[in-house]
Amino acid sequence: MTRDVDWERLAATAEFKALLKAKAKFVVPATIFFILYYFSLPLLVGYAPQLMARKVFGVINVAYLFALSQFLMAWIVAWLYVRAAARFDRMARDVVEKGSR
Amino acid sequence: MSHALVMFLGFIAVTLWITWWAARKSAGASAFFAAGRSLKAWQNGIAVAGDYMSAASFLGIAGIIAFQGYDGFMYSVGWLVAYLTVLLIVAEPLRNAGKYTMADVLAYRLSPRPVRAMGALSTLTVSTFYMIAQMVGAGALVSLLLKGTGITYQTAVVGIGVLMIVYVVFGGMLATTWVQIVKAVLLMAGTILLSILVLGHFGFSFGAFFEAIGEVTYTNAQGNPVTQDFMTPGLRYAPPYGALDLISLGMALIFGTAGLPHILVRFYTVPDAQTARKSVVWAMLIIGTFYILTTFLGFGAATIVGRDFIAANGGNNMSAPLLAQALGGNLFFAFISAIAFATILAVVAGLTISASTSFAHDFWTNVLHGGRERREGEEVRVARVAAFFVGGISILIAIVLGPTANVAFLVALAFAVAASANLPVIVLSLFWRRFNTAGAVCGLATGLVSSLVLIAMSPSILRADAIFPLENPGIVSIPLGFLGAVLGTLLTREPQAEQKFTELSVRANTGLGAERASSH
Numbered sequence: 001m002t003r004d005v006d007w008e009r010l011a012a013t014a015e016f017k018a019l020l021k022a023k024a025k026f027v028v029p030a031t032i033f034f035i036l037y038y039f040s041l042p043l044l045v046g047y048a049p050q051l052m053a054r055k056v057f058g059v060i061n062v063a064y065l066f067a068l069s070q071f072l073m074a075w076i077v078a079w080l081y082v083r084a085a086a087r088f089d090r091m092a093r094d095v096v097e098k099g100s101r
Numbered sequence: 102m103s104h105a106l107v108m109f110l111g112f113i114a115v116t117l118w119i120t121w122w123a124a125r126k127s128a129g130a131s132a133f134f135a136a137g138r139s140l141k142a143w144q145n146g147i148a149v150a151g152d153y154m155s156a157a158s159f160l161g162i163a164g165i166i167a168f169q170g171y172d173g174f175m176y177s178v179g180w181l182v183a184y185l186t187v188l189l190i191v192a193e194p195l196r197n198a199g200k201y202t203m204a205d206v207l208a209y210r211l212s213p214r215p216v217r218a219m220g221a222l223s224t225l226t227v228s229t230f231y232m233i234a235q236m237v238g239a240g241a242l243v244s245l246l247l248k249g250t251g252i253t254y255q256t257a258v259v260g261i262g263v264l265m266i267v268y269v270v271f272g273g274m275l276a277t278t279w280v281q282i283v284k285a286v287l288l289m290a291g292t293i294l295l296s297i298l299v300l301g302h303f304g305f306s307f308g309a310f311f312e313a314i315g316e317v318t319y320t321n322a323q324g325n326p327v328t329q330d331f332m333t334p335g336l337r338y339a340p341p342y343g344a345l346d347l348i349s350l351g352m353a354l355i356f357g358t359a360g361l362p363h364i365l366v367r368f369y370t371v372p373d374a375q376t377a378r379k380s381v382v383w384a385m386l387i388i389g390t391f392y393i394l395t396t397f398l399g400f401g402a403a404t405i406v407g408r409d410f411i412a413a414n415g416g417n418n419m420s421a422p423l424l425a426q427a428l429g430g431n432l433f434f435a436f437i438s439a440i441a442f443a444t445i446l447a448v449v450a451g452l453t454i455s456a457s458t459s460f461a462h463d464f465w466t467n468v469l470h471g472g473r474e475r476r477e478g479e480e481v482r483v484a485r486v487a488a489f490f491v492g493g494i495s496i497l498i499a500i501v502l503g504p505t506a507n508v509a510f511l512v513a514l515a516f517a518v519a520a521s522a523n524l525p526v527i528v529l530s531l532f533w534r535r536f537n538t539a540g541a542v543c544g545l546a547t548g549l550v551s552s553l554v555l556i557a558m559s560p561s562i563l564r565a566d567a568i569f570p571l572e573n574p575g576i577v578s579i580p581l582g583f584l585g586a587v588l589g590t591l592l593t594r595e596p597q598a599e600q601k602f603t604e605l606s607v608r609a610n611t612g613l614g615a616e617r618a619s620s621h
Contacts (some may be wrong), residue, residue: 016611038178039351045334045338046345053333059314059332063333064332074181079382
């Protein structure tokens with residue numbers, strides 16, 4: 001069945017191009033953001049230890065809160081992606097429908 | 102018979118029943134390699150977590166935190182964030198474009214023989230190194246946990262090896278999956294329970310708990326008692342190379358997880374890319390919760406049990422079990438030990454099936470026999486035989502190395518190879534039209550060789566004479582892997598690979614023509 005698909009024609013449709021564009025518009029900035037956010041943890045701990053050791057309340061310091069925030073960050077980015085991906089799924093269906101016509 | 106032994110036997114009985122059930126249920130290649138692609142998102146998500154959270158996580162990270170405080174917790178962060186790479190970049194295109202292995206995605210538009218041969222080599226390298234690390238650790242641990250029952254290191258290694266072979270050979274991916282699900286549920290139950298008991302020890306007061314972390318007392322190398330704030334960063338990763346090593350390790354985690362063959366094959370077990378996506382989210386919820394709770398496991402062990410006691414009773418890997426003993430007595434110690442045992446078994450079973458799948462599907466069928474089975478069912482038969490060999494070889498190496506071998510670097514090596522060899526070629530083949538066979542072979546080879554060479558020159562092997570100062574080679578080997586892939590591509594031209602990129606791109610992004618679920 002899939003052998004009959006005209007991939008070139010599908011790839012050339014406005015719908016497919018819009019899908020790629022929409023995906024890139026989310027995935028590229030999201031990836032850059034999470035990589036920067038993640039690596040700022042070891043960078044700051046390694047090169048700004050005084051700042052990271054500063055106490056916020058009790059013994060809880062900036063370093064611990066920042067590490068904890070990484071978990072929240074990962075979950076939030078995942079949630080935003082799942083929301084955006086629902087839109088990508090609809091766009092992909094449009095492309096496939098166009099292919100079967 | 103000790104409580105621990107009874108619980109170990111109980112877990113073995115449950116998993117053998119699962120294997121028997123799976124063996125009756127499944128028939129055919131897609132059932133054996135991909136559980137019929139019919140798993141639900143939550144099932145695969147929990148199985149991914151069970152496949153991923155090894156004894157190194159459960160016992161190792163608790164131990165690092167118990168001994169070196171905050172740095173251990175910082176280390177645990179990367180294990181979750183890594184899943185964003187899996188979610189955003191790899192899982193869905195892989196599910197849409199592949200069939201059973203990582204190399205399927207490469208072979209889609211590149212010359213199949215060379216990329217599959219290299220892909221299989223890299224998969225077998227990652228899986229075997231990771232497996233030997235698990236087996237040596239497991240053997241030492243099980244003989245320690247079952248102290249007094251007469252079970253030696255050798256018996257433990259053989260026992261674990263035989264069980265993982267049985268799960269894979271008879272139950273295939275379906276049995277492996279359910280062993281991983283049971284393990285993940287047990288691990289989460291044990292971790293949550295232990296965390297509650299730790300808080301209970303401090304009268305359910307976070308304030309009292311964190312206050313205790315602020316003044317942990319232990320005996321230092323000079324034999325003097327020291328009191329230290331365990332929330333302070335830098336107790337493990339100290340200058341001059343500490344921060345660089347940590348960044349290097351972070352790179353191996355963030356880019357390597359999405360290149361681990363035994364994790365990638367899990368995304369073929371669901372019906373479509375949407376389910377693959379949802380299963381990553383399930384996995385992230387479980388994995389994230391677990392690593393946040395290492396706060397209680399690790400700092401709990403540091404404050405309640407204490408470094409000195411742990412050091413005198415089996416070393417830092419025993420932190421979590423000893424904490425369980427301190428808080429819940431022998432029965433709870435046995436329960437946590439059984440969970441550690443389940444954790445090891447689930448991970449080695451996942452490694453065995455991914456290694457044997459790659460050998461049978463990539464190397465046997467596609468490299469040696471031009472992509473066709475000569476007799477029906479040959480691929481599954483070859484995979485079963487391969488599982489015997491992979492398991493047998495791992496048992497032998499683990500016994501030869503012995504319980505005292507330093508194997509922690511093998512885990513670093515597995516992640517480094519996954520990040521430096523596998524990930525660059527997966528990403529480039531999915532997103533770069535110009536990418537070609539020479540680039541893939543070159544990238545896989547550069548990533549593999551540079552990781553091996555850098556580890557061989559590192560302090561893990563050469564101790565004080567290390568030529569390369571970091572224990573984790575990622576910061577050098579990952580860029581080298583990408584560079585190799587790009588240079589190999591630019592030096593050659595392969596119009597066919599470029600032409601077929603269109604087809605791969607449409608398929609990866611829309612799911613058109615993706616492999617369907619076979620059963621139900």
